[in-house]
Amino acid sequence: MRYFIDTYGCQMNEYDSGLIASMMEENGCLPTEDPAEADFFFFNTCSIREKAEETAIARISKMTYYKKKRDGIKFIVTGCMAKHLGARLVERVRAIDFVIGPDNYKKIPEVLFSHPVPVIKRTLSKRIITDFNEEENYLGETAKISTPISSYITIQRGCNKHCSYCIVPYVRGPEKYRNPSDVIREVTLAAEKGVSEITLLGQTVNAYKSSDMDFADLLLKVSEVKGIHRVRFMSPHPKHYTEKLIDILLSIPQICPHAHIPLQSGSDRILKKMHRQHTLDEFMCILEKFRGKDPFYGLTTDIITGFVGEEKEDFEATLQAVKDAQFDAAFMFSYSPREGTESAKETEVLSEEEKQARLETLVELQNNITLERNKLMIGRTEEVLVERPSTKNSSEWVGKTGNFKKIIFSSNSAKPGDYILCHIDSVRGWTLRGTPTIK
Ligand code: SF4
Numbered sequence: 001m002r003y004f005i006d007t008y009g010c011q012m013n014e015y016d017s018g019l020i021a022s023m024m025e026e027n028g029c030l031p032t033e034d035p036a037e038a039d040f041f042f043f044n045t046c047s048i049r050e051k052a053e054e055t056a057i058a059r060i061s062k063m064t065y066y067k068k069k070r071d072g073i074k075f076i077v078t079g080c081m082a083k084h085l086g087a088r089l090v091e092r093v094r095a096i097d098f099v100i101g102p103d104n105y106k107k108i109p110e111v112l113f114s115h116p117v118p119v120i121k122r123t124l125s126k127r128i129i130t131d132f133n134e135e136e137n138y139l140g141e142t143a144k145i146s147t148p149i150s151s152y153i154t155i156q157r158g159c160n161k162h163c164s165y166c167i168v169p170y171v172r173g174p175e176k177y178r179n180p181s182d183v184i185r186e187v188t189l190a191a192e193k194g195v196s197e198i199t200l201l202g203q204t205v206n207a208y209k210s211s212d213m214d215f216a217d218l219l220l221k222v223s224e225v226k227g228i229h230r231v232r233f234m235s236p237h238p239k240h241y242t243e244k245l246i247d248i249l250l251s252i253p254q255i256c257p258h259a260h261i262p263l264q265s266g267s268d269r270i271l272k273k274m275h276r277q278h279t280l281d282e283f284m285c286i287l288e289k290f291r292g293k294d295p296f297y298g299l300t301t302d303i304i305t306g307f308v309g310e311e312k313e314d315f316e317a318t319l320q321a322v323k324d325a326q327f328d329a330a331f332m333f334s335y336s337p338r339e340g341t342e343s344a345k346e347t348e349v350l351s352e353e354e355k356q357a358r359l360e361t362l363v364e365l366q367n368n369i370t371l372e373r374n375k376l377m378i379g380r381t382e383e384v385l386v387e388r389p390s391t392k393n394s395s396e397w398v399g400k401t402g403n404f405k406k407i408i409f410s411s412n413s414a415k416p417g418d419y420i421l422c423h424i425d426s427v428r429g430w431t432l433r434g435t436p437t438i439k
Contacts, residue, residue, distance in 0.1 A: 001029045004038035006063075008056050009046025011234055012201050013079050015152040017044045018143030019105055020078065025144065027109050035066050040074050040112065045081035047167050049336050053081050057092060064095040074112065074119065076100060080171040083130045084340075090124065101130030102157070102172055106138070132173040139179060142186055149387065149417045150230075151195040155183050155218065156202025161237065163264075164275045164342040165307065165335065168203050175203075180210050180218055184225065191227030194417065197385060198222060200233040206240035216245040223254035229419065230385065230402065231255045235262065235302075238278045241286045250293050258298030258328075258404040259290055266321025267314035270307055273343070280321055287325055296377070298328050298403030305362050306335045306355030308346045315358050322365055328373045328405070329430075330366045334359040367430075374405065374427045381437055384409070386418040407432040 003024045007017040020042055021031060032038050043060050046052040060075065067073045076098045077089055083101040090096050097119045098111055107129055119127065137157070145151050158173040159166075187198055200222065202208060208215040215233075223231050231254050238261055249255050261283070265271050268279050290297040303318060322330070334355040337344035350358075382401040390396035390408055397414045399407050399422070408431055409422050422434035 001039045002032040002037050003029045003040040003042065004032050004035050005042040005044060006056075006059065007044045008052060009044075009048060009079065011152045011199065012154055012157075012203070013044050013046060014146065015143050015154045015201055016079070016102065016105065017042070018146055018152075019138060019141055020044070020108060021144035022142060023105065023108055027113055035063060038066070039072060040076065041066070043075070043077045043079075045077060045079035047080035047084040047171050047338070049333070050338070051336070053085070056081055057089075060093050060096065064093070067095050074098070076108070076112075078102070078105065080167070083171040084167065086128050086130050087124055090127065097127060099128045099130060101132075103131065103133040103136040104129045106136070106141070134174065134176060137176055137178050137182075139182055142189055145190055145193060145195060148194050149385065150197035150199065151190045152199050152201050153183060153186050153190070154178070154201045156205055156208045159203040160207075161204060161277065162275060162342075164273060165304065165338065165344075167338040167341055170340050172203060175207060177208050177210055180213050180221065183218065184221055187222050187225045187228065191225050194227075196227060196417065196419075197230040197232070198225075198228055200231070201235075202233075203235065204237040204240065205233050206236040206245060214242075214244070215240065216242070216248045219245075219248055219255060220252065223252050228254060232258065232404075234260055236260060238262070238276075238283050238286060246286070246289050250290070256298075256402045256404065257290075257294055257296070258300070258402065260300045260302075261286060262302040263318075263321060263325070264302060264304050265307060265310070265314065266318035267310070268317075270310055270314045270318075273309055274304075274307065275342075280317070284321075284324065291326075296380070296403055298401075298405065299325065300329045300331075300404065301325070301327050302331045302333075303362060304333055304335050305358040306350050308335065308337070308343050308348050310335075310350065310358075319362065319365060322362065322369065326369055326373060327366065328403070329370050332359060332362050332366065370430050371427065374430060374432060377401075377405065377424045377432055378426060379424065381421055381423050382407070382434070384420050384422045384434070386411075386414045386416055386420060388416055401432070405432055406430075407434050409434040409436055411436050 045056040074097045082099045158175045160175045206215045384399035386399045421437045424434045426433045
């Protein structure tokens with residue numbers, strides 16, 4: 001039997017796909033990337049925007065082609081959309097056999113392999129398994145590693161923040177934190193398999209706490225694991241960038257000099273409407289601590305334009321904040337209401353065209369800043385983790401600097417997983433070009 005996993009959305013879904021893969025392989029299933037030979041199709045989905053859901057539903061519908069060709073194939077939808085839409089998914093795509101929410105993945109083997117009742121005879125409620133489970137932290141489970149170099153490890157699930165636009169608390173439930181010893185066990189196992197870069201994941205990853213550790217303590221422990229050379233994390237919340245955490249981020253060499261800090265808006269009025277729990281000043285103070293110590297510290301962010309109630313002055317405040325912050329890169333979106341969230345109940349005044357126009361203005365501004373920030377790197381020598389050969393030129397390699405910039409360089413001897421020193425010669429588009437110096 002073979003399984004095929006289609007993963008959408010954030011890195012937490014990538015990690016969860018690794019968990020599902022491990023469970024399938026423990027039950028004797030083999031992976032396949034060719035849907036034509038799969039017996040089990042997993043669609044590990046995202047709900048963050050309506051478009052993400054519609055994309056996944058369109059893909060599932062398209063994949064029914066394989067189901068019609070061969071008997072016995074099972075379609076299983078997992079991830080945030082499973083929790084969000086539940087039975088409505090089966091109504092939309094009849095070919096779906098199971099809808100399994102993020103707290104229920106341990107039930108997958110039982111659902112697929114031990115149940116004597118054929119799917120067709122199971123009641124709808126037996127096929128929709130999406131309850132929250134506040135205890136479920138996948139203790140003792142080890143996600144299958146997707147790349148031999150770099151690995152994601154989830155340490156925190158859910159969110160207590162309830163930002164007014166965000167669906168995450170409704171589909172992932174309240175915050176829960178993995179036991180630190182379980183995290184270190186998984187990091188150690190990854191390091192023993194050759195992984196040298198770990199990215200710790202959580203919806204508000206820096207809110208992490210256990211009975212005797214906070215996020216800063218856990219980062220320290222992870223960075224001490226033998227074989228771990230780089231530690232990163234996603235996605236933090238500005239509120240939890242404590243003095244202690246910033247000190248640790250700036251002082252431990254294994255922790256990469258890159259912080260992702262979601263701004264969302266440069267207007268305090270909009271930040272308040274969003275329930276973001278920080279002001280622009282507080283946000284800028286955090287940035288200053290990093291850039292004051294290291295002007296090349298990588299800073300990235302998330303921004304929403306056209307949030308409900310966003311006036312022209314609010315948008316201009318965002319543009320000004322982006323100019324002041326000098327982010328290296330940003331994920332930028334125009335606001336899209338999500339059913340069930342607080343802000344979705346408010347009537348939008350801005351037209352789609354105006355929201356899109358604001359987004360384009362912001363993207364153009366940020367793209368210019370990204371280019372200028374990258375040009376500042378020219379002439380420096382940076383440590384690069386070699387990731388893969390370039391798809392365009394087989395004698396070239398793609399890697400990443402510590403401050404999270406993509407770099408391309410030529411080498412006859414590089415291989416994935418190597419750390420090399422690269423002199424940065426130029427910038428093409430948003431990508432750095434470099435020349436290896438010494439290994
Ligand atoms: S902190 Fe992030 S995940 Fe949590 S509600 Fe806000 S935007 Fe959503």
